[in-house]
Amino acid sequence: LLHEAGIAPIHTPFDALAKLPDNIKRSIRVIHCNDARAAESEFEKVQPGFEHTITIDTEPPLHAEANQILQILLVTDIFRKFD
Secondary structure, X not given: OEEEEOOOOOOEOHHHHHOOOHXXXXXXXXXXXXXXXXXXXXXXXXXXXXXXXXXXXXXXOOOHHHHHHXXXXXXXXXXXXXX
């Protein structure tokens, strides 16, 4: 879970995040806070930049390929009226 932490009311204070159950806290990564404050907390800070991109592998939905084909057809001139 990516969470904006920092100065309230725009962001969630670290004190509020610290009250969450341990199983949820282990999954949280914080963003929009300074490095020193993140280091003092028990949360890992999200690092900026493409080299730090987080990817989550998932299975495509059952009819994903059919949906892609239909989307292509809908932007084709002769099929536009069916939208």
